[in-house]
Amino acid sequence: MPTPADEPHQDAPSQAKAEPFEGMAPHEHLRKVVLAAKEQATEELREQFLVLTHRGPDPDALGACEGIRCLLTEEFGLQVTVATLGQIHRAENQAMVKHLGLELEDFEGIDCTQYAGVLLVDTQPEFGHTVVPEDCNLIALFDHHVPPNRPDEEPRFVAHRDVRLNQGATCSVIYEYLRESKVTIDPKTAGALFCGIRYDTADLSRNSGDLDEEAYHATFHLADREKIAQINNPQLPRHYYVELAGALTVARQHGPLVLALMGKVDNPESVAEMADFFLRMKGCSWVLAGAAFGDEYILSLRTDYAFGKAYPLMRRVLDGTGSFGGHGHIAGGRIKLEDDKESTIRSAERMLRASALEVIGAELEDGIPPEGRLLTE
Ligand SMILES: [Mn+2]
Known part of the structure; x- marks a missing residue:
């Protein structure tokens, strides 16, 4: 699966429109679905979601979780558990959990059958990076990603499926539910939603529409500014600087492309961080950063507006291997490695380098050596 930072979206057309829900407004239909799940559950589980x-x-996933928690608690008086799977690596995301005091249970310790209903945000059960056990009562999902294209597989039935491809952030969708339900958004929820919208739309600079704009301003207004500032400027772990030094040593510039294939890393999020970092370099229009983490090779691709769309570029670079996704000018990918030996990693990097250079071949100016130039030269 693409790293969360690089999830599969689609560029935003200008309008945001909800799926039709039996002629009801989305929040009304959700109410119907939640109340039905409550009704059908045993006495003991009735309040548990x-x-x-x-x-x-x-951040968009975490913010959307908090938004749904707020909605279910305030609107329906339910007991809500938010459970997450996998580590939260990026310093900003860890800071969000810490400073907002988000209460997250470990999914591994959760028995999904002990809930009247399960709600899924910022993803769909069909995505590889998402686990929703078959025996849980999945009643609703809220997302803005293009559904995976698997013609021979029926998507799982979900009574309330709200997928808005033209929405910048899932948090904006959840904000709309809160607004329509006239729920008071507390500062913690507002802060979490704001961080999500800010992150997925780069402060409304990409993939954003009217609802994102409204939600961004409204949630910022209600959030604790001091906490927002702390989240935005988190302390960085020592290994960040180690990996930064490593990335600077191996990065090569090939005309408009910077390739930073970093070998093994301790923190998989540093791949996306380095991609962002190099894209800021003058003259750089796209970056492919990558590193091995465990038995996977993780990739992050960034382009600027002049160069085009990240998703098709990533598809061409991977050329049929691995999994990938992207939206706008960000894409992520993963390749399964046979093992984590140096030689295996090196050969994956050779393949990726050749492929990336072939993709941008036409863009290369004369006079650039094929091996590129080290940034430190
Ligand atoms: Mn998202």
Whole structure:
């Protein structure tokens, strides 16, 4: 699965429109579905609801979880558990959990059958980075990613499926539910939603529409500014600097492309961080950063507006291997490695380098050596 930072979206067309829900407004239909789940549950489980998202949740996923928690608690008086799977690596995301005091249970310790209903945010059960056990009562999902294209597989039935491809952030969708239900958004929920919208739309600079814009301003207004500032500027772990030094040593520039294939890393999030970092370099229009973590090779691709779309570029670079996703000018991918030996990693990097250079071949100016230039030269 793409890293959460690089999840599969689609570029935003200008309008945001909800799925039709039997002629009801989305919040009304959700109410019907939640109340039905409550009704059907045993006395003991009636108030218990669970919120899930994709593995290694990013701010949009975490914010959407908090938004749903707020909605279910305030609107329906339910007991809500948010459970996450996989580590939260990125310093900003850890800071969000810490400073907002988000209460997250470990999914591994959760029995999904002990809930009247399960709600899924910022993903769909069909995605590889998402685990929703068959025996749980999945009643609703809220997402903005293009559903995986598997023509021979029926998507799982979900009574309330709200997928808005033209929405910048899932948090904006959840904000709409809160607004329509006239729920008072507390500062903690507002802060979490704001972080999600800010992250997925790069402060409304990409993939965003009217609802994102409204939700961004409204949630910022209600959030604790001091906490937002702390989240935005988190302390960085020592290994961040180690990996930064490593990335600077191996990065090569090939005309408009910077390739930073870093070998093994301790923190898989540093791949996306380095991609962002290099894209800021003058003259750089796209970056492919990658590193091995465990038995996977993780990739992050960034482009600027002049260069085009990240998703098709990533598809061409991977050329049929691995899994990938992307939206706008960000894409992520993963390749399964046979083992984590140096030689295996090196050969994956050779393949990726050749493939990336072939993809941008036409863009290369004369006079650039094929091996590129080290940034430290
Ligand atoms: Mn998202």
